[in-house]
Amino acid sequence: MLDTATGNGFRQQLAADTASAGGPVRVPDEDAGSIGKTLFDLPGSSDLAVTVVVPKDKLHAAPSQSLVRIISRHDGRKYLGVVTAGPFAEPDGLRGDSPMLTAVATHGGEYLPPYHGRVQVTVLGEELKDGTLTPPRLRPLPNSPVFVLNDKEAADLLKCSGDxxxxxxxxxxxxxxxxxxxxxxxxxxxxxxxxxxxxxxxxxxxxxxxxxxxxxxxxxxxxxxxxxxxxxxxxxxxxxxxxxxxxxxxxxxxxxxxxxxxxxxxxxxxxxxxxxxxxxxLQFGRLSPYAAMEILDLSDAQQERFLKAYDIAKEVMRDLGIFPAKGNQEQEQYALEIDEFERGYPRMTLPLLMDVVSACLARADKGPKQAKGKAKDADEDDGDSGPTFVPQTPELRTPDGKAKLSTRINAANPPGNAISWRGVMGRLGRLNRLKVFWGETDPNRDKARDKDAxxxxxxxxxxxxxxxxxxxxxxxxxxxxxxxxxxxxxxxxxxxxxxxxxxxxxxxxxxxxxxxxxxxxxxxxxxxxxxxxxxxxxxxxxxxxxxxxxxxxxxxxxxxxxxxxxxxxxKQVLSLCNSFVxxxxxxxxxxxxxxxxxxxxxxxxxxxxxxxxxxxxxxxxxxxxxxxxxxxxxxxxxxxxxx
Ligand SMILES: Nc1ncnc2c1ncn2[C@@H]1O[C@H](COP(=O)(O)OP(=O)(O)OP(=O)(O)O)[C@@H](O)[C@H]1O
Ligand SMILES: [Mg+2]
Missing domain, CATH: 3.40.50.300 (P-loop containing nucleotide triphosphate hydrolases)
Structure with a gap:
């Protein structure tokens, strides 16, 4: 007979039943230190995702992104995984949104039912005996114990270290x-x-x-x-x-x-x-003319003229022995090998290029004949198409320099259209006013600075x-x-x-x-x-x-x-990268x-x-x-x- 007044009879009965059933539940040795167990799968389960339930006191033992080892019950396979969702808290035997719990929470009741935690683990792979990780062929079985990796194990697994x-x-x-x-x-x-x-x-x-x-x-x-x-x-x-x-x-x-x-x-x-x-x-000569045109955002017509002027400038530099220097085989060879998509012409200066552009502009300005760029007319004009401006480059101020520039321009017969030439001139002028290129800033300024130049x-x-x-x-x-x-x-x-x-x-x-x-x-x-x-x-x-x-x-x-x-x-830039933060x-x-x-x-x-x-x-x-x-x-x- 149960003594309902004290409950003693009930407790005795319960103890006897427990003893006859083999005593209190013992955590199997292999589960010692585990934080939870895997659950059964559902029809919606996906391959690498495993649900793990944890007792209340271990709820915070496996925070998001922590690494876990699952030792599959019965088959003994070891899997490594990462917590990718949770930890969530769920009441035992009730739905978390049950009307009773909702009512208690909204009316300020103190009732807190027993609860457990649930985390979602993404399996990273199966851990072989020698510690290597391979893509898993199987899944951890239900009720398998789950352990959290310590920092040392986690660092070894993640291979994320570096000086x-x-x-x-x-x-x-x-x-x-x-x-x-x-x-x-x-x-x-x-x-x-x-x-x-x-x-x-x-x-x-x-x-x-x-x-x-x-x-x-x-x-x-x-x-x-x-x-x-x-x-x-x-x-x-x-x-x-x-x-x-x-x-x-x-x-x-x-x-x-x-x-x-x-x-x-x-x-x-x-x-x-x-x-x-x-x-x-900076050195203007190091800059690829093609890259310069892009950076200066030149129109198609301006680009055509810019490249023409660049070519004329190179020829004039050769004529004047600026580069390659007369008889210098090494420089000759170098001049031949330059890839202008990568770099510009050595010793090319912005003032020299501007001098050529000015000369072409003067030529285009002269009249409708040249403006149309007819080769025949240009040839007829041979004698007087020398620069009608004062060149910035000292070498071009001499009669010899002037003549060489004229000859090269006439031979090249650059396209006309003064507006486009002026456009090029404007862009180059703006760049020149920044005075950031070496060798073409005011020579006295550099001298004044002397050794600190x-x-x-x-x-x-x-x-x-x-x-x-x-x-x-x-x-x-x-x-x-x-x-x-x-x-x-x-x-x-x-x-x-x-x-x-x-x-x-x-x-x-x-x-x-x-x-x-x-x-x-x-x-x-x-x-x-x-x-x-x-x-x-x-x-x-x-x-x-x-x-x-x-x-x-x-x-x-x-x-x-x-x-x-x-x-x-x-997108092409991103595809050059292999590391991302x-x-x-x-x-x-x-x-x-x-x-x-x-x-x-x-x-x-x-x-x-x-x-x-x-x-x-x-x-x-x-x-x-x-x-x-x-x-x-x-x-x-x-x-x-x-x-
Ligand atoms: N690692 C960090 N630890 C602590 N605080 C940080 C950290 N990184 C950023 N912060 C905080 O955020 C602020 C902005 O950071 P930061 O200037 O590095 O951002 P940003 O992405 O370079 O911004 P912007 O696009 O404006 O250059 C900092 O002043 C600091 O208060
Ligand atoms: Mg910043």
């Missing part, structure tokens, strides 16, 4: 994420850092470049906004300082002697007090291992100018790197192993340099970049494109494009992209087992931020 540290993997206590500076498959295969404004791109880039530099890479930053010029100082940003402390990191600037800030002559820099500041000049950029000096060169373009005046500098530096660095490589290979033949520098070039605001809108109009520029990208893979030169407007970046991105069109470009990112991560917090990013590097959600380290160096 260029980016931050910590989300979902783990402390798994550092980085890129190996010495792996040819990583930086030399190019990187894109994308995200809406304020997403944390500059912070990521600052960390990337200071760590890459510290790892011995030569880093060049094409700093369109002048954000990175103060990286020699430790950060004083409150948020960053707090974040660094949490991670056990200390604020730290790039050693001043390892960093140089370059800015164009007579232009400002955002950090005038940098201890290592250098002005620089700025020189053209020395590209080899940008390749010092462990050096950071910030090219501050914040005050270049107009975007065509920034683009000219970017095109020039990209090409110059690539050429210098090719030379370093030749040296390296020569030394190797002699038994010396002196590896060439590993180079990283960061292009900020990349959409302004290469834009989807303009790509049809700037094929040469894009080809140049594609060529650098292709050669860079073999020659240790990595490009890193940074932009807040990935939709404006030509994706900060918050909201534009569904862009997310769609990236889904097609970046492989292996699970749906859960794509869904989170529009709502990532500043400093969080989905990171995909070729050496990772899978793309990861990363909480990027706060910047250790000072960034000039427009806040």
């Amino acid at each position: 260029v540290r980016l931050g910590l993997a989300v979902g783990h206590e402390s798994v550092a994420v980085g890129a190996p500076s010495g792996a040819k498959a990583v930086f030399p295969r190019h990187t894109a850092v994308l995200g809406t404004t304020g997403g944390g791109k500059s912070t990521t880039v600052a960390g990337l470049i200071s760590r890459a530099r510290a790892a011995g890479m030569a880093v060049v930053v094409l700093d369109v906004e002048g954000e990175y010029t103060q990286m020699n100082e430790p950060t004083d940003h409150k948020v960053m300082l707090g974040g660094l402390r949490d991670r056990g990191l200390a604020p730290e600037g790039v050693p001043a002697d390892k960093m140089t800030v370059y800015h164009l002559i007579d232009r400002d820099t955002t950090n005038p007090s940098h201890p290592n500041r250098k002005e620089f000049l 700025p020189l053209p950029m020395n590209y080899a000096s940008l390749l010092k291992p462990g050096g950071l060169s910030v090219i501050d373009l914040s005050d270049t005046g107009y975007s065509a100018m920034s683009n000219l500098v970017i095109a020039d530096i990209l090409h110059g660095v690539q050429e210098a790197q090719e030379l370093a490589y030749v040296e390296y290979e020569k030394a190797k033949l002699n038994g010396k192993d002196k590896p060439p520098p590993r180079v990283l070039i960061v292009v900020e605001e990349a959409h302004e340099f290469l834009s989807e809108e303009r790509i049809a109009k700037t094929p040469v520029l894009f080809e140049q970049v594609a060529r650098i990208a292709k050669r860079g893979r073999k020659r240790w030169l990595g490009l890193c494109f940074v932009t807040q407007l990935p939709a404006h970046l030509p 994706l900060h918050k991105l909201q534009d569904p069109h862009v997310v769609g494009l990236l889904r097609r470009t970046v492989g292996g990112v699970d749906e859960g991560l794509w869904d989170r992209l529009p709502s990532l917090a500043p400093g969080q990013a989905v990171v995909s590097f070729p050496h990772f087992t899978r793309p990861l959600l990363v909480s990027i380290d706060p910047a250790m160096c000072k960034l000039r931020m427009a806040e």
